[in-house]
Amino acid sequence: MAQSPITDVIFDFCGVLLDWQTHACLDGHFPDDVVAAICADDDPHGFFRYEDRMDAGEDFADIYPDVVREQGEEIAGIFKYYIDHYDDALPRTLPGMVELLEDLKRHGYGVWGLTNWSHETFHFAFEKFPRLAELLNDTVVSGVEKMHKPNTDIYELALNRFGLNAGNCVFFDDTAKNVVGANEVGIHGLLFGNALEARESLTALGVRL
Incomplete structure (x- = not known):
């Protein structure tokens, strides 16, 4: 096999390194039908639209009045609870991903993070999963940089x-448009499915594991 040109692997966080489940934060605290609507792909309450604004660098305090005006006090209160208890929406690291990072580092590859995440809630990731902080060489957070x-x-x-x-x-990213964005700057962008598929993709590129 020809020597791989790959020296470094960059990872998205939610849906790649971390299991992100909004319902895990809200279940048991709010009515089941409301939680189901919030977590649906066609959420009428716009949680992920507001969260996307936070990921792009806006502060919760600036967004919250919009939530109250557009969704009402009840839904706005649930959104505030969600942001305040964001760590509950991160139940675990995804199976096999810590081991993949460990194997990459053991073989001399750099491992890095690149995530769309609010500067106000990102701290939960490393506080809850300190092993990720130990393994990743550095991480770029969209909400800190106000880039997305x-x-x-x-x-x-x-x-x-x-x-x-x-x-x-x-x-690796679990969102197709983010993979396209990586490819546009010359990075080998790959759509993430699970740790085993990621290993197979890396091996196909000549990465030693």
Whole structure:
């Protein structure tokens, strides 16, 4: 096998490194039908739209009045609870992912994070799962940078900050448009399914595991 050009692997967080389940935060605290609607793909209450604004760098305090005006006090209160208890929406690391990071580091590869996440709630990730903080060399957080996947600027920022060449990197994300964004700057963007598939994809690129 020809020597792999891959030297570094970059990971999204929610849906790749971490299991993210909004219902795990809300179940048992609010009516089942309301929680089901909030967690549905066609959520009429816009939780993920508001959260996306936080991921892009807006503060909760600036968004909350919009939630109250557009959704009413009851739903706004649930959204505030969700943000305040965000760690409950992160029940576990996804199976096999800590081991994958460990194996990559053992073989000399760099491992990094690149996530769309609010600067106000990202701390929960490393507080709840300190092993990730130990393993990742560094992480770029969209809400801190006020940049947002899939826009190319955040990938370029990450490459510059990490000191990496795009062609030597693999990036895993569970959202297709974010994979496209990585590919547009020359990173090997791959859609994440599970840890075993990620290992197989890396092996196909010549990565030693």
